[in-house]
Amino acid sequence: MxxxxxxxxxxxxxxxxxxxxxxxxxxxxxxxxxxxxxxxLYAADWTLPGMLYARVVRSAFPSARIKSVDVAAARALPGVVTVLTARDVPRNRLVEHATGGLGELTVAMPVLADDRVRYAGEPIALIAAASQQIADEAAELVDVDYEELPGVFDPEAALADDAPRVHDEGNVLINWHIRRGDVEAALAAADVVVEGEYRSQRVEHAYLEPEAGVGWMDAGVLTLRVSTQVIEHAVEIADILGLPANKVRVIGAYMGGGFGGKEDMTVEPYLALLVWRTQRPVRMVWDRQESMMASTKRHPFVMRYRTGVRYDGTIVAQDIDITGDAGAYPYLSARVMFAGAAVSCGPYRTPNASLRSRAVFTNNVPTSAFRGFGAMQVVFGYESQMDRLADVLGLSTVEVRRRNFLSKTDIIPTGESLATCVAGSETMERALARLGEPPQPSSPSKRVGRGFACNMQPYGRTVWFHDxxxxxxxxxxxxxxxxxxxxxxxxxxxxxxxxxxxxxxxxxxxxxxxxxxxxxxxxxxxxxxxxxxxxxxxxxxxxxxxxxxxxxxxxxxxxxxxxxxxxxxxxxxxxxxxxxxxxxxxxxxxxxxxxxxxxxxxxxxxADRGAFDPITGQGDSFPDYTYGCHATDVEVDVETGEVAVLRYTASHDVGRAINPLRVEGQIQGGAMQGLGYALMEDVVLEEGNCASTLFASYLIPSSLDMPDVEVEIVESGEGKGPLNSRGIGEPPIGPCAAAIANAITAAIGERPTCLPMTPERVLELCDRAEKPAGEVST
Structure with missing residues (x-):
């Protein structure tokens, strides 16, 4: 049936x-x-009789022409079974139409680089050998003759007419422009206009389980058991190999974390090629250094805001411009930048809006999906703006939000009417109440500040995908x-x-x-x-x-x-x-x-169906949103710039909690990941070369760094999920950076605008401020 x-x-x-x-x-x-x-059992736990071990040979340069690839020495090494290059790939071309064809460039991504490389770490050759040690040794013997080419490593520099071309098609993958009302006229008539520029950084997924999998042939069917978020990549693998779709099977093992980093293919095409060529089982596991060097990252954003308000705090217009670094290839950048633009006004009424975002190619490691998917970077922008508005207008940060929160049936900048409850006010009140009274500074050199941030995060794919x-x-x-x-x-x-x-x-x-x-x-x-x-x-x-x-x-x-x-x-x-x-x-x-x-x-x-017009910037976007608020007390040491998070609360409307235990876990995990993003995590690239390839140089928070995340679950009963639930996987990572930034500002009187908020950056802010020590700000 x-x-x-x-x-x-x-x-x-x-x-x-x-x-x-x-x-x-x-x-x-x-x-x-x-x-x-x-x-x-995770993907790397599986072993098979006669299994071979795989290794990827990667580019040493971020921008170069490949003059030749000599694999003779690698093939001659005892124990090496096969060495593959681009010429061995039946169809060495992947095209990602992340928007479903709404205006992005058609740029092919090779499975293995052929004539040139566009980022340091790009795959060039594959090796399968009798042991991992032999495979690693053979990789060192592959001789690639490069001709270095000029590269471009800053997305704004890549927009210049004379910038090096990452792709012949151009350096801008896509431009989004969402428009509603007359923004310039509204800004001109506004009582106050607040401008701000905010920058977020490139971030590593840092999942416990690196990319891994095994593959084998079974009755003529190529089978992969891999750590993946998308088993439907079987269709793409069949296309790469020129096989019928029913001759490729993908089994997704339980994952030790994904966060979007395993949404795109990782080991899958390489395993498939080696299994198909050797007709033997093959295992591929990336070590931590390889994973951090070559896996996709979170998009760094440059966000420029102009927000116009009346003296009573009511927002009349927002003009927002966002540039995202896509790195060397498209992946899912078009969708990430749409999400960033679509919610860049936050959970606030904005009758006049001009929201622009673009994904720009550089010779940096590619960026793609990451928990929050573009909608979380912009929280840092719009919630910093809200606190700035309150300061200029002499209103409390709570009151300026109360006067602007969206409500059910309100129209958002895409022209859509909100069909479900908007619990911004309730989650704000619950998060702040949970904090209780502000603590006192622990020493004369320290200052305490309280901050909070609200967000709206879509759940479900954009509706034009007809999911x-x-x-x-x-x-x-x-x-x-x-x-x-x-x-x-x-x-x-x-x-x-x-x-x-x-x-x-x-x-x-x-x-x-x-x-x-x-x-x-x-x-x-x-x-x-x-x-x-x-x-x-x-x-x-x-x-x-x-x-x-x-x-x-x-x-x-x-x-x-x-x-x-x-x-x-x-x-x-x-x-x-x-x-x-x-x-x-x-x-x-x-x-x-x-x-x-x-x-x-x-x-x-x-799911819900609809259409979006990229010309008018109007139409259907996401099925629904999850709303929330995080609040925190921080202590800043003005002598060192160190920031201690003293208390942290998080409240989200989940519609109905299917399992409150898991809901709390998602909120706590997302908040902790967001605190790492706020205060310490940063993938440092030097002319396209990754300097953050070990956890010794890429810092993530431990249980000793942060307090417990106290959770307040709101159940409005109006989500579009089963039994009126809402999605909660991504929303909790959004408010963290903005909440911390607002708390630091309250403590020292200077605003962080660049992430992460490291001790060095906070100390610079402290040096600008001349506020007497030992005060408490709220």
Missing amino acids: SSDVSTAPTAPTAPPSAPMRVVGRRLAHHDFVDKVKGSL HASTWLSLQPDGTLLLRAGITDLGAGQAASLCQIASEVLGVPLDEISVYIGDTALNPPAGGTFGTRQLYMSGNAVLHAARRLRDEIAPVAAEMLGCRTADLAFEDGLVRGPASTGLTLAELVAGCEERGVDTSLLSRWR
């Missing part, structure tokens, strides 16, 4: 107060236990449930959430549900795990499939129990009527079998 199900209605169908048996409970699932026991997800449910003869979905699990419990939803509807106990995920050969397609889309997409797919299956079998249960279907309750492995002990699900399945009623169902759920 199969069915297509259209998008869910935008109005809530069940308020958060509706009684739930499974959803809303703080449950630990199978992955909790396996991770604690250390029994969960959909499928799931397959099957009640077994013993009453247990099989759930199959093509999702991948980054470690955030994507699979477990689906089980809770199915259990809620069908009444199957959680420990009697088996979930099978992440396999292109066995699971219906669900799309990748990115953009905070899986709960929205696969969660709705499971919800509607479970409801459809229940509707199919309920008449049989009603007949067997002698009651109406409306009187049935599916719970605790039973189906109960109003005046009976009920049937077991096993008995119901047997009854369905006798009557020829199928107890399996394949269903597809389709």
Whole structure:
């Protein structure tokens, strides 16, 4: 049995107060236990008989012409099985239309560089050998003759007419311009115009598990078991090899973190090429240095804001210009820059807006997806502006936001009306209340400041992609449930959430549900795990499939129990009527079998659909948004510039918490990652060469660096996810940098405008300030 199900209605169908048996409970699932026991197998844990070991040979230069590649010495090394170069790739060309064709350049990305390299670390050759040591040694023997070419390493410099061309097509991948109203006229009529420039940095994903996988041939099918967020890359791999799509299988292992860094292909094409050439199992695992040197990063943004307001604090116009460094190749930069532009005004009414963003090619390491996906960098811009407005107008930072928060049905700059609750004010009040009274400085050389920041983060893909997800449910003869979905699990419990939803509807106990995920050969397609889309997409797919299956079998249960279907309750492995002990699900399945009623169902759920016009800058953008606020007290040492985060609270409206334990974990993890982004993380490039290739030189926060993140969950019951939930994977990383910047400003009287806010940069600000020590600012 199969069915297509259209998008869910935008109005809530069940308020958060509706009684739930499974959803809303703080449950630990199978992955909790396996991770604690250390029994969960990740991609690098798999070994196969006769396995070869792989290595990528990478460019030593950020911009050069390849004159020749000599692999003879590498091939002659005992134990080397094969060495591949660009000429060995059947189709050495990938084209990413990240917008679905809305105005971006068509720029091909080679699998292996052929005539030139465009960033340091670009793959040139592949090696498969009998051991990792031999593969590494062979890589040193590959002789590449380069002719160095001029490079460009600053995105704004790359805009100049005489800048070196990274690609013949040009240095600007895409320009977005979202327009509403008459911005220049509104700014001219404004009582006050506040201008600001803000810069964010290039950031490493720093997942615990580097890029890894194994591949093998199985009955003529090339199979990869890899750490990936998107198993649908099987189609691209088949295209690279010139194979039918059904001859490539991708299995997504449970991941030790992804954060967007495994949304694009990493090891997949290289493993596939080596397996196909050797017809033997191959293993590839990038070490930390290789991962940090060559993997995609978060886009650095240059953000310029002009915000016009009336004396009462009401925003009348915003003019915003954003430049993002795409690095050497397109990847997902077009989509990242759209998200940045679309939400660059934040959760605030802006009747007149001109929002421009561009993705610019440089000879730096490519940038692509990263948790928050463009919508998080701009929080630093718009929340700094809000505090600046309050200062100029003599209003409190709370009041200036209250007067401008969006509300349900308001129109945003893309021309769309908001269909669900905007809980900006409630999350702000909850986060600030949780902080309590401000602390006192711990010494005369230290100052304490309080800051907060609000954000709106989209969840789900842009609606012009016409997204959909499928799931397959099957009640077994013993009453247990099989759930199959093509999702991948980054470690955030994507699979477990689906089980809770199915259990809620069908009444199957959680420990009697088996979930099978992440396999292109066995699971219906669900799309990748990115953009905070899986709960929205696969969660709705499971919800509607479970409801459809229940509707199919309920008449049989009603007949067997002698009651109406409306009187049935599916719970605790039973189906109960109003005046009976009920049937077991096993008995119901047997009854369905006798009557020829199928107890399996394949269903597809389709998301909201729409279109965006890149010429007018108007149209449909994202399905919905998650709103939140973070608040913090920091202590700044004016003698050293060191910033200590004393307390930190975070509040988000999640619509309905499917599992509050996991919601809290996502908020705490996102906030901690955001604090690293705010205060210490920075991928340093020197003329395109990465100087941050080890955790010794790339600092990430530890449990000793930051306080506990205290969480306040708001449940408005108006999300577009299953049971009116909202996505929470990405939103918690957004407010962190702005909240810290606002707190530092409150403490020392000078505003940070460049990330990260390192002790050196903060000390420069302290030297500018002449505020007496020991004061408390709020």
